[in-house]
Ligand SMILES: Cc1ncc(C[n+]2csc(CCOP(=O)(O)OP(=O)(O)O)c2C)c(N)n1
């Protein structure tokens with residue numbers, strides 16, 4: 001006996017609500033006669049009968065939510081059953097469930113696959129082709145859940161490939177250790193809040209930390225050196241080239257501020273701003289992507305409580321600046337609210353020992369506690 | 377679902393949104409009764425009824441397609457309820473040698489060239505049997521991306537001109553399409569090279585949910601023709617006789633080597649944009665209802681009876697037999713064997729994506745429907 005199942009009434013609609021029935025059990029029904037009214041998130045529509053006969057059973061009540069593919073009504077045919085079994089097959093689309101994504105895409109669309117912005121980003125980062133995803137959202141829209149490449153091997157491409165090789169290489173070469181200090185940044189924030197000489201320039205925390213680190217590199221040149229592994233010789237660099245780790249849509253890039261050892265705070269800041277923008281826009285030149293002698297990784301708001309940055313080998317150390325937040329601190333025996341951030345320093349333990357590294361980090365913190373001295 | 381017959385209203389009820397647009401538009405049905413009757417009687421004998429029959433067939437197709445969509449036999453479907461006059465006139469005012477370039481809204485136009493209605497219905501069913509024979513019917517495949525059919529039509533028309541053929545190309549379109557770059561490029565090139573092409577733009581005042589007021593500052597789309605150096609004609613889109621005159625005039629010009637014409641068929645979208653659309657979400661349906669009196673089959677019926685060219689019964693019979701011819705079409709569609717599932721991707725992708733690879737398509741979940 002033919003059953004009528006809820007079709008996809010919109011474009012990629014997966015469920016609807018029975019608004020009202022226009023036929024009743026035991027009553028007769030003609031082809032094209034309105035059986036019921038169904039509301040979906042696209043529209044409320046009348047559904048005409050594909051069959052002629054007597055209503056044997058109504059399988060969903062008014063007010064019920066029904067899924068596409070779910071049987072709504074059974075009709076006892078007045079003609080031979082074989083004859084009407086055909087339209088039955090036509091009208092039963094594959095049952096839609098979360099495991100059954102369907103192929104339908106929005107017909108009015110102009111080529112671009114409908115996808116949530118987050119899904120677009122994930123597809124890009126997973127190296128998946130959105131065109132190949134089967135969207136299970138409304139209108140065949142591709143969501144995050146549709147981009148789980150279960151059981152597939154996805155080749156790492158581009159920056160992903162470089163990262164895989166580079167990180168393994170660094171780990172193979174560098175036995176590294178990280179020291180961490182908490183730093184009160186209230187004074188740093190006060191400097192940041194001030195306007196620069198031309199009233200437009202503003203110094204950033206990255207600018208101040210870089211400035212403080214440069215002073216440290218002048219004082220402790222071992223942090224601005226590299227190691228000749230074969231001959232076991234330390235090579236002190238000619239100049240200070242600070243690498244700044246920048247998160248871009250192409251992955252993490254290290255932009256290099258060349259020969260910045262003698263730059264005043266605002267000059268340094270301008271150079272860092274330029275490099276960060278260039279990195280985000282993919283406009284860094286090849287020399288700007290290489291040659292760092294010391295690297296700073298500032299995670300900004302997403303810097304985490306603490307992390308162990310990898311040494312940017314062949315550099316010997318990397319400085320990490322972590323999230324700034326209000327924390328309870330003890331001052332003069334009183335617990336007060338302080339503005340704090342953790343600083344981390346990862347170093348190559350083959351060349352630098354723990355005391356030296358800690359000394360570098362304590363000195364750096366001291367400079368940040370009195371940042372006006374950095375503004376010259 | 378058949379609309380009640382009308383008694384010859386020439387203009388929609390006062391207050392219909394945008395009704396003033398019809399002022400100055402070419403009309404036959406809106407003329408004085410005597411000149412209206414005189415016009416109908418001046419036409420070739422068979423023509424008035426042929427136009428009505430064509431509209432009746434288009435209406436029957438459209439109504440059946442909506443039913444089939446609701447029953448899950450076809451997928452999404454853009455109904456053209458109310459646009460039958462433009463389409464029937466567009467096809468019948470040309471010869472069968474002339475080219476048609478339809479959009480998603482004129483998928484049944486090819487049936488007026490003799491193609492069985494099962495073919496476009498199969499297309500909406502996503503079946504490869506839905507591709508009509510383009511060269512045989514001289515009807516291009518439909519274009520869904522808005523305005524992309526205009527340059528195609530210009531190319532066909534220009535090509536015909538270069539080959540010395542006396543062939544005209546007609547492209548259908550909507551008000552929204554005139555904002556697209558392709559419309560501009562097509563109109564410009566057509567005028568420059570004198571392509572024998574007709575841009576038949578139905579201004580139904582809506583592009584899905586975008587009203588014409590948010591589409592353009594030009595109140596009369598036909599005025600855009602001036603910018604390209606071609607004539608623009610405005611015509612009542614619900615008046616099949618006026619539409620026929622407009623297209624014939626444009627075709628005559630084209631064949632005489634005088635180049636393209638822009639026709640703006642002015643009206644209102646009486647129905648939803650398509651089967652997945654709910655117009656009450658974005659327009660006042662009570663206001664829209666004031667346009668219902670313009671429904672073209674009813675107006676034509678009334679005019680034919682008035683001119684003594686047919687009686688009510690005869691016209692009803694034409695409508696009924698058009699509907700009857702499609703009553704069982706679901707069975708015929710269902711009887712069309714399903715193609716092998718691999719064909720889904722055959723003509724779509726150069727490199728078959730993994731989600732459509734034969735192995736994946738044969739995973740049980742895809743074929744649970746048998
Ligand atoms: C290039 C492009 N953009 C958007 C769409 C989505 N779309 C489908 S129909 C439509 C409205 C077109 O309106 P109009 O030209 O007035 O034609 P009508 O639908 O009223 O016949 C739109 C925007 C599309 N098909 N192609």
Ligand SMILES: [Mg+2]
Nearest residue numbers: 550551582583
């Ligand atoms: Mg429109």
